Amino acid sequence: MNPDQAVLAKDNRGHFRRFFLGLNGPDAPTIERADGIHFWDSHGRQYIDATSGPVTCNLGHGNPAVLEAMNAQASKACFAWPVMFKSEANLALSESLSRLAGPGYDCPFVVSGGSEAVESALKFARQYAMAKGEPSRWKVISRHPAYHGGTLGAAAVSGDEISQEIFGPMMQAMPKVPAPFTYRLEPGETPEERARSAAQALAEEIERQGPETVSAFIMEPIGGLATGALIPPDLYYRHVREICDRYGILLIYDEVMSGAGRSGRFLAAHYWPDARPDLVVLAKGVGAGFTPLGLMLASSDMVDAVAAEGGFLHGHTYNANPLTCAIGEAVLQETERLDLITNADRMGALLMSELQVIMANSPIVGDVRGRGLLQAIELVADKESKAPIPMEHNVVGQICALGMEEGLAIYSRVPNAGKFGQWLMMTPPLIVNEEQVRDIASRLSKVLARCSDGLARDGLI
Numbered sequence: 001m002n003p004d005q006a007v008l009a010k011d012n013r014g015h016f017r018r019f020f021l022g023l024n025g026p027d028a029p030t031i032e033r034a035d036g037i038h039f040w041d042s043h044g045r046q047y048i049d050a051t052s053g054p055v056t057c058n059l060g061h062g063n064p065a066v067l068e069a070m071n072a073q074a075s076k077a078c079f080a081w082p083v084m085f086k087s088e089a090n091l092a093l094s095e096s097l098s099r100l101a102g103p104g105y106d107c108p109f110v111v112s113g114g115s116e117a118v119e120s121a122l123k124f125a126r127q128y129a130m131a132k133g134e135p136s137r138w139k140v141i142s143r144h145p146a147y148h149g150g151t152l153g154a155a156a157v158s159g160d161e162i163s164q165e166i167f168g169p170m171m172q173a174m175p176k177v178p179a180p181f182t183y184r185l186e187p188g189e190t191p192e193e194r195a196r197s198a199a200q201a202l203a204e205e206i207e208r209q210g211p212e213t214v215s216a217f218i219m220e221p222i223g224g225l226a227t228g229a230l231i232p233p234d235l236y237y238r239h240v241r242e243i244c245d246r247y248g249i250l251l252i253y254d255e256v257m258s259g260a261g262r263s264g265r266f267l268a269a270h271y272w273p274d275a276r277p278d279l280v281v282l283a284k285g286v287g288a289g290f291t292p293l294g295l296m297l298a299s300s301d302m303v304d305a306v307a308a309e310g311g312f313l314h315g316h317t318y319n320a321n322p323l324t325c326a327i328g329e330a331v332l333q334e335t336e337r338l339d340l341i342t343n344a345d346r347m348g349a350l351l352m353s354e355l356q357v358i359m360a361n362s363p364i365v366g367d368v369r370g371r372g373l374l375q376a377i378e379l380v381a382d383k384e385s386k387a388p389i390p391m392e393h394n395v396v397g398q399i400c401a402l403g404m405e406e407g408l409a410i411y412s413r414v415p416n417a418g419k420f421g422q423w424l425m426m427t428p429p430l431i432v433n434e435e436q437v438r439d440i441a442s443r444l445s446k447v448l449a450r451c452s453d454g455l456a457r458d459g460l461i
């Protein structure tokens with residue numbers, strides 16, 4: 001360890017620091033408290049939580065009903081292993097989820113986060129294929145780029161070249177097909193043509209792999225950080241569903257970011273009813289920052305088929321623990337009582353119009369996209385050519401740092417070393433109101449102006 005590192009480690013009191021775009025350096029503020037859509041640091045400075053942390057805190061912070069439910073359950077039973085005991089909290093959460101998610105998703109498998117939920121879906125798809133008498137099916141095709149989690153199974157279906165380069169030898173990488181980006185098209189190409197060829201690439205990959213070896217295709221219906229809130233034209237969803245049906249392959253929607261009301265529907269899948277997935281993965285917004293919670297939603301028919309062959313061979317110690325389930329149920333109750341899904345739809349429309357004004361005025365905003373309160377803005381050096389800003393300028397890091405100076409806490413990072421572009425997520429808590437959306441937009445506009453002025457001064461745009 002060099003002396004500088006020793007000093008940093010000492011100053012940091014052993015805190016395992018993660019360098020993210022130059023954020024979380026020695027000067028990162030220390031959180032003192034959080035309430036509503038705001039954080040306060042130990043010096044009393046206030047920050048707006050413009051992205052719900054990493055797209056997690058759907059109810060904002062400090063919701064009293066959730067805190068009360070947390071206390072009430074903690075004083076009854078924090079933990080009881082679901083193999084030994086059923087819990088009312090787990091049953092109530094399962095009922096609420098299947099009502100909100102709709103028919104076909106009546107058996108939620110409860111875990112502790114998005115990666116665990118993705119792992120569950122991958123393993124469940126494999127066991128379901130075996131239960132149906134198709135033991136040769138095990139491959140799960142996914143998109144590139146994509147992010148489905150940090151554990152090795154989830155990383156194997158994540159389309160991230162850097163992670164692949166470092167951790168590739170430790171995992172069984174799965175086949176990939178291109179994500180249906182429509183911002184940069186070939187001359188004369190339409191978004192629909194791009195979407196059609198991206199779906200066709202799935203059919204071709206299944207043929208290449210051998211259809212009898214493929215169990216599932218996993219995708220985010222509305223992109224998260226890996227694609228910056230990507231939404232292809234509707235025909236993509238229909239074609240993907242038809243292809244999965246044609247080859248007897250399960251369609252898995254990773255709704256870790258898009259689910260739990262964030263898109264303006266409880267599931268983003270509800271926007272495309274003729275392309276219903278077989279399995280849905282949720283996390284982030286269902287625990288909403290109050291507890292680690294992830295879910296795989298399956299139909300009882302599928303679960304029965306696996307149960308009949310001896311049951312799902314997968315689990316974690318904290319599966320469906322009563323405390324987490326009670327908190328998740330309280331989050332869902334508050335989501336409904338406060339009508340937050342409708343609010344996500346309405347505030348999402350306002351946010352989109354504010355971001356479009358920002359795009360019209362900023363030389364470095366080339367695209368805004370997304371739905372509900374899951375939106376992103378793409379940063380470019382030149383709007384005409386759509387050329388990205390060279391990575392060495394760390395523009396996303398600069399904007400996050402300037403955001404902190406303007407009291408705007410923004411979560412972002414650049415996936416795939418910027419190969420597919422650079423964007424910022426705009427995903428405030430679902431409780432956000434009109435005045436707060438305008439405040440976020442006005443601070444963001446100031447931050448972007450400071451950033452683009454600096455880039456122009458240095459002759460970089």
Ligand SMILES: Cc1ncc(COP(=O)(O)O)c(C=O)c1O
Nearest residue numbers: 113114115147148149224256257
């Ligand atoms: C789409 C998606 N899937 C899965 C995950 C993994 O979730 P977790 O970090 O809770 O393990 C994430 C996390 O960002 C995500 O965005």
